[in-house]
Amino acid sequence: xxxxxxxxxxxxxxxxxxxxxxxxxxxxxxxxxxxxxxxxxxxxxxxxxxxxxxxxxxxxxxxxxxxxxxxxxxxxxxxxxxxxxxxxxxxxxxxxxxxxxxxxxxxxxxxxxxxxxxxxxxxxxxxxxxxxxxxxxxxxxxxxxxxxxxxxxxxxxxxxxxxxxxxxxxxxxxxxxxxxxxxxxxxxxxxxxxxxxxxxxxxxxxxxxxxxxxxxxxxxxxxxxxxxxxxxxxxxxxxxxxxxxxxxxxxxxxxxxxxxxxxxxxxxxxxxxxxxxxxxxxxxxxxxxxxxxxxxxxxxxxxxxxxxxxxxxxxxxxxxxxxxxxxxxxxxxxxxxxxxxxxxxxxxxxxxxxxxxxxxxxxxxxxxxxxxxxxxxxxxxxxxxxxxxxxxxxxxxxxxxxxxxxxxxxxxxxxxxxxxxxxxxxxxxxxxxxxxxxxxxxxxxxxxxxxxxxxxxxxxxxxxxxxxxxxxxxxxxxxxxxxxxxxxxxxxxxxxxxxxxxxxxxxxxxxxxxxxxxxxxxxxxxxxxxxxxxxxxxxxxxxxxxxxxxxxxxxxxxxxxxxxxxxxxxxxxxxxxxxxxxxxxxxxxxxxxxxxxxxxxxxxxxxxxxxxxxxxxxxxxxxxxxxxxx
Amino acid sequence: xxxxxxxxxxxxxxxxxxxxxxxxxxxxxxxxxxxxxxxxxxxxxxxxxxxxxxxxxxxxxxxxxxxxxxxxxxxxxxxxxxxxxxxxxxxxxxxxxxxxxxxxxxxxxxxxxxxxxxxxxxxxxxxxxxxxxxxxxxxxxxxxxxxxxxxxxxxxxxxxxxxxxxxxxxxxxxxxxxxxxxxxxxxxxxxxxxxxxxxxxxxxxxxxxxxxxxxxxxxxxxxxxxxxxxxxxxxxxxxxxxxxxxxxxxxxxxxxxxxxxxxxxxxxxxxxxxxxxxxxxxxxxxxxxxxxxxxxxxxxxxxxxxxxxxxxxxxxxxxxxxxxxxxxxxxxxxxxxxxxxxxxxxxxxxx
Ligand code: HEM
Ligand SMILES: [Cu+2]
Ligand SMILES: [Cu+2]
Numbered sequence: 018x019x020x021x022x023x024x025x026x027x028x029x030x031x032x033x034x035x036x037x038x039x040x041x042x043x044x045x046x047x048x049x050x051x052x053x054x055x056x057x058x059x060x061x062x063x064x065x066x067x068x069x070x071x072x073x074x075x076x077x078x079x080x081x082x083x084x085x086x087x088x089x090x091x092x093x094x095x096x097x098x099x100x101x102x103x104x105x106x107x108x109x110x111x112x113x114x115x116x117x118x119x120x121x122x123x124x125x126x127x128x129x130x131x132x133x134x135x136x137x138x139x140x141x142x143x144x145x146x147x148x149x150x151x152x153x154x155x156x157x158x159x160x161x162x163x164x165x166x167x168x169x170x171x172x173x174x175x176x177x178x179x180x181x182x183x184x185x186x187x188x189x190x191x192x193x194x195x196x197x198x199x200x201x202x203x204x205x206x207x208x209x210x211x212x213x214x215x216x217x218x219x220x221x222x223x224x225x226x227x228x229x230x231x232x233x234x235x236x237x238x239x240x241x242x243x244x245x246x247x248x249x250x251x252x253x254x255x256x257x258x259x260x261x262x263x264x265x266x267x268x269x270x271x272x273x274x275x276x277x278x279x280x281x282x283x284x285x286x287x288x289x290x291x292x293x294x295x296x297x298x299x300x301x302x303x304x305x306x307x308x309x310x311x312x313x314x315x316x317x318x319x320x321x322x323x324x325x326x327x328x329x330x331x332x333x334x335x336x337x338x339x340x341x342x343x344x345x346x347x348x349x350x351x352x353x354x355x356x357x358x359x360x361x362x363x364x365x366x367x368x369x370x371x372x373x374x375x376x377x378x379x380x381x382x383x384x385x386x387x388x389x390x391x392x393x394x395x396x397x398x399x400x401x402x403x404x405x406x407x408x409x410x411x412x413x414x415x416x417x418x419x420x421x422x423x424x425x426x427x428x429x430x431x432x433x434x435x436x437x438x439x440x441x442x443x444x445x446x447x448x449x450x451x452x453x454x455x456x457x458x459x460x461x462x463x464x465x466x467x468x469x470x471x472x473x474x475x476x477x478x479x480x481x482x483x484x485x486x487x488x489x490x491x492x493x494x495x496x497x498x499x500x501x502x503x504x505x506x507x508x509x510x511x512x513x514x515x516x517x518x519x520x521x522x523x524x525x526x527x528x529x530x531x532x533x534x535x536x537x538x539x540x541x542x543x544x545x546x547x548x549x550x551x552x553x554x555x556x557x558x559x560x561x562x563x564x565x566x567x568x569x570x571x572x573x574x575x576x577x578x579x580x581x582x583x584x585x586x587x588x589x590x591x592x593x594x595x596x597x598x599x600x601x602x603x604x605x606x607x608x609x610x611x612x613x614x615x616x617x618x619x620x621x622x623x624x625x626x627x628x629x630x631x632x633x634x635x636x637x638x639x640x641x642x643x644x645x646x647x
Numbered sequence: 648x649x650x651x652x653x654x655x656x657x658x659x660x661x662x663x664x665x666x667x668x669x670x671x672x673x674x675x676x677x678x679x680x681x682x683x684x685x686x687x688x689x690x691x692x693x694x695x696x697x698x699x700x701x702x703x704x705x706x707x708x709x710x711x712x713x714x715x716x717x718x719x720x721x722x723x724x725x726x727x728x729x730x731x732x733x734x735x736x737x738x739x740x741x742x743x744x745x746x747x748x749x750x751x752x753x754x755x756x757x758x759x760x761x762x763x764x765x766x767x768x769x770x771x772x773x774x775x776x777x778x779x780x781x782x783x784x785x786x787x788x789x790x791x792x793x794x795x796x797x798x799x800x801x802x803x804x805x806x807x808x809x810x811x812x813x814x815x816x817x818x819x820x821x822x823x824x825x826x827x828x829x830x831x832x833x834x835x836x837x838x839x840x841x842x843x844x845x846x847x848x849x850x851x852x853x854x855x856x857x858x859x860x861x862x863x864x865x866x867x868x869x870x871x872x873x874x875x876x877x878x879x880x881x882x883x884x885x886x887x888x889x890x891x892x893x894x895x896x897x898x899x900x901x902x903x904x905x906x907x908x909x910x911x912x913x914x915x916x917x918x919x920x921x922x923x924x925x926x927x928x929x930x931x932x933x934x935x936x937x938x939x940x941x942x943x944x945x946x947x948x949x950x951x952x953x954x955x956x957x958x959x960x961x962x963x964x965x966x967x968x969x970x971x972x973x974x975x976x977x978x979x980x981x982x983x984x985x986x987x988x989x990x991x992x993x994x995x996x997x998x
Contacts, residue, residue: 111936111937111939112935112936115933115935115936115938185933186933190882190932190933192880192881192882192898193881193882193933193934193935196880196881199818199880199881199934199935200935200936285898285899286898286899286900287836287837287898287899288837288879288880288881288898288899289817289837289838289840289847289879289880290818290879290880290881292842294837294838294840298899299899300899301899301900302882302897302898302899302900303897303900336758336766337765337766338766338767338768338769338770339768339769339770340770341769341770341771341772342770342771342772342775342776343770343771344771345776367884367893367894367895368895368897368902369876369894369895369897369900369901369902369903372798372799372802375798375802376795376798376799379791379794379795379798380791380795383787383790383791384784384787386783386787387780387783387784387787390743390779390783391776391779391780391783393747394747394775394779396751397747397750397751397754398769398775400751400754400755400758401754401758401767401769402758402766402767402769403754403758403766403767404758404760404761404764404765404766405692405755405758405759405760406683406684406688406760407684407687407688407691407692407695407759407760412691415695415751415752415755418751419699419748419751419752422743422744422747422748422751423744423748426740426741426743426744427740429736429739429740429787429790430733430736430737430740433732433736433790433791433794434794434795434798435728435729435732435794435795435797435798435801436729436732436733436736436794438729438801438891438892438893439718439729439733439888439891439893441893441931442884442886442893442931442932443931479668479672480685480687481671481687482668484687484690484691488694488698491698492698492702495702499706500709503709503710503713503716503717506716506717506718507716507717507718507719508718508719508886508888510886510929510930510931510939511931512933512938512939513938513939514938514939515939516939518939518940518942519927519929519942520923520924520925520927521719521888521889521927521929522929524716525716528713558672566683595770597766597768598765598766598767598768599768600768609765609766
């Protein structure tokens, strides 16, 4: 305790210096909006980029859903955008179909839900919620965004290549991705994919190191780890997972680059293609899969944990109730974080890997269901006997819990290797991961935007449009992804351009049509959000400082926090973030929430017994601090 | 013209919507907030009940409608086991799904904001946490043990008398080879591949002499079958939905899958009342342009018909006699000679 106080005091002093300094240097347009080192501006940059990418990725899914739902449709009207990718017959080129699927997956997973979600909210909330003036290194943080930006540009331009962008699926398994002879997308498009992803990884690592350092070193006085809001725990653990797993993807990509360009044989062996036997011997395509999924599985949690953190915060605030089982929530996130590194081979049950490994990985995979279930139960219990206010953010958070469960339970089927034999690479998998990873993280993203928009832009989003957006999206995604289970159980393989070649897959054309129609409506409903977002930035109702009557520190900043976040001193933290509806708070003069900066000594009536002890201790310390400063 | 009219109409509708929205926001500005929640809180709460209930009805209804299309009719021994386990798992997870979703939405509805009500400060209960850790853990343990048992039934070592069929995936079709009368497949090497010898069979190996290729797979019913699987160019994956069989085809790393078909094609035709029924193999690892059309037909027949068919097949060498004796050693020697020749030529260029 003493040590902690000490470091925090010194940090506080540093904070002052920084803060005082900032009035002197003038900010130009470029340093304020473009090469900004302010975490809030960087967060907004990630947010806007992420949303643009989400729109592009979503539009792609609509195009290939048209192909799947209406295989006979004449798509000539898309020729102005897609040019030669629409064949003479008015149909989509099968290779371009694969290109679209690949880009859609890559964009959604990495650019929207990793950079867009984690980049936005880790950057925005970490300093604000732990009580820091900015990130540990503003410069590295700026670099993180600009690396992401360059990665985005490269990925974006690869879409317009003559030979098309990378097309081997978002996992880009070699040899398909290593051999330009195998498909045109494996030429320059694949090179650009690899370069872009390499830069993307650099960006993630720069961001991650910053998040971790900031959380460890820059918490304000009193903000012990056990008082951190669950959002921060989630971002912190996410950053650690990213830091440990992204380098492995980098290695995998590097070896692939070598195989592609320098004649090595890490992943290639005994290949005869295009009338030619290649000289490569001794490599293993399975090695790539191990390396890829060593990132790939943790990646699922990299996109999911921040969404869960955001949800914890929003559910507690709007149920006006402390989050249930704070400690269990933290422990299950830690457990998920650790386990996420040792389940990767459940993506590889039928690759021909040793069946013994299959056994082990099934066991480990099903363990991870336990902490996930614990989280779900804790959310549900948080609602029990709450006093729930359905803000748009709250709606999306409840929606998240629902899809997290619905998608999670099918993981129990897929994690079972005996059952995965039939279901692997079918639409059952597509249904599973879109619900548990895609929808859940997307809901978390939306919830976060609705909730923190007032602090980001100083204005409120229109709640009514928010409600409409939520209900259309919630119903929509269930209509799109739930039916895919049936299709998957019937055996329909994924990444199929059309299902007409097989008798076994001739059924369900009506259901596929339904899914496509639902997807189009759901996608269209997002325009309500787009309108609300843009309109509210400029014309929204001015936000109060603490619109949701929340406890965490970001709501103690001014309506539009400047560089340095707090105008005066950084607030000191005296309690956890979840003192909602505390008994007897009214006797202390509080409504149904007691913010984190309120000293325990100010709330003698509502303190719990152990807090009463702490209050005494705190007072003594306060005294000694005052003495020390004079 | 039509496009223009549609455009105008859409623009009109959008502007009307926008105006409604403006009015609505202006009105809400004028209204001073008395309560913490707006008038939609009740509606949202009600929808928390209505939407899931409708969803649930649709789920039940459609699951009935689609039941005819569920897992295709199983036609292998292990398929019956995995199907049994699949349905048990589905029941378990449906129960979990319903229980948790019902609680979630019911609580959301039940504990909607009420003026003057105070939420309970209930935030910790170790006993509850332990209970809901142990229950899922127990269910998972049971599923793991059950699944593991079936997994090893499927992955067991092949018996000596298994019928061996070799499948090779390439862009974009499957090639099938049988060992011939000696029941032993000859060696192969990717460097021997050409337009005729598409599987790169090494005919220096005596075992290859009677090997034959086939455009379809024929297998006897109720007999263990061993698929030996490989790929020539990129990854592919053998997927036979009716046999509950899937295994990747990997260049440079042969794989295999053992199974026992339990129903002949004819039986399936009568059972499904579909005279055109055929067992199919599809590719489930993305492999390029033609990935969605790598179809191969499997014909399951009774032992006698199978034997007759097998005996009638002509070995590859009979159809292509000039491949006799062509194999890897010859190829390597030729290659070596060529490269020596090249070096000599290069050397002679040096003055
Ligand atoms: C508008 C909503 C969306 C729709 C309609 C949609 C639809 C689809 C469909 C039908 C496929 C499978 C295509 C195929 O296998 O042939 C697919 C693939 C995929 N989607 Fe989505 N999706 C949507 C949003 C998302 C989101 C939010 C994510 C984020 C996790 C996501 C991630 C992926 C991934 C990773 C793949 C696999 C790509 C691959 O096979 O390489 N999608 N999507
Ligand atoms: Cu995984
Ligand atoms: Cu394929």
